[in-house]
Amino acid sequence: MFKGSYVALVTPMFEDGSIDFESLRSLVEFHISSGTHGIVSVGTTGESATLPFEEHILVIKKTIEYAAGRIKIIAGSGANSTSEAIELSQEIAKSKIDGFLSVVPYYNKPQQRGMIAHFEAIADSTPLPVLLYNVPGRTVADMQSSTVAELAKHDRIVGIKDATGDLRRFTETKSLVPDDFVILSGDDVTGCEFLCLGGDGVISVTANVVPKQMAKMTEAAAKGDLALAREIDKEISALHDLLFIEPNPVMPKWALYKMKMMKNAFLRLPMVQAELNNKNAIEQALQALKIIS
Template sequence: MFRGSYVALVTPLLASGEIDNLSLERLVQWHIEAGTHGIVAVGTTGESATLPMDEHIDVVKQIVHYAQGQIPVIAGSGANSTEEAIFLSKEMAKLSVDGFLSVVPYYNKPQQRGIIAHFEAIAEATDLPTILYNVPSRTVADMSTETVAKLSKHPNIVGLKDATGDLTRLAETRQAVSSDFINFSGDDATGCEFLCQGGDGVISVSANIVPTQMAQMCDAAGKQDFLGARAIEAVLSKLHTDLFIEPNPVIPKWALYKMGRLQSAMLRLPMVLPELNSQKQIEYRLLQLGLIK
């Protein structure tokens, strides 16, 4: 169903703080042309935590409109309130999205039973497929493999985005779920090895900057051309690191701005523009990769 390189798309903002729909349309078109396999709209990288619900829904609506069915669109529907996540899912199900990405509830630190109840309630709210998202570095709560296995039995829960960076989790999960359950890496630094060890794809921050290369890496791994995949990864490995020298999506937005893909690198508070040293570091990396002059 969902495979390959899915970009965790940034949400462009004008200097005024309003959504930059012109840049958004251009980004979607660029990803279609670059061979990106799918878009995740308004996830963490899309600043879901600071977009009001009406704006969140509208950005997803615009992305679906710009994609025009040429590329799958998965909508970020996560929230630390189950009711809010259900509301987002129901509203965005009306927009012809292809599925949802829903994060483990943050700040609340729910028990595993609470995580199960949360995701089952979301999965029951629509008929669309849901991908679970485990990122304990941001949510504090860590979804166990046992919990994933229990949730995978729900017909609308089809996969997991694992952003732990722990490759042993992939082997554990694959043993615990059915063969058609989808395993996405949410950690670019280990994404290539994740694919080579049997993962199905990456939901990638780096794909914002190098969409063609990320898609090619996923395609190579999917054909079991692991040497080819690792050769691409060798070129990109330092970029993966540099994109996270400040909290995501600060550096990806700055990089896209310097590449001329965004009109502004504006973020929603409490996120602010990168420090001067960080700006210089990512600009040096972009120069090395031939992405700016």
């Protein structure tokens, strides 16, 4: 259902924090023409934490409008409040969305039983497929493989974005869930090996910058050409680290600005632009890859 390279898309903004919809349209076209298999709209890379309810929904609706059915769109609809996540998912479901990405509740540190109740309530509230999202480095709470296995019994919980960066976690989860349960990497550094072990794809930050390479890497792995997948990954491996030398999405936005894919690299407070030395580092990497001159 959701396989291949999905980009965790940034949300372009002006200096006052308002949304730059013209640049958003350009990014959607960029990914369609580059072979990206799907877009995650307003996930954590899309600065979901600082977009209020109405704006969150508007960005997703505009992304759907610009895509015009040419690429799959998954909506970030997670929250640390179950009722808020349900309300957001139900409102987004009125649009032509393909599914939801719902993050483990942050700050609350729910028990595993609490996570099960949270995600089952969300899945019960919508007819659309739901992908779980485990990113303990951001949320503090860590969803265990046994919890994923329990949630996989729900008809509408179809997969997970695993951003633990722990390949042992992948193999453990894989052994506990049905064969058709989708497991996607949310960690670009280990993403290629994740695919080589049998992962179904990636939800990638690096794909913002090199979408063609990420799509080809996932396609190569799916065909069993692991040597090619690893060769592609080696070429772009510097980006996996450099795009995270400041909190995401600071560096991806700067890279896209330098690539002339966005008018600027502004973020919404409390996020601010990168330090000069980090800007220089990502620019040098882009030059080495011949992405910019």
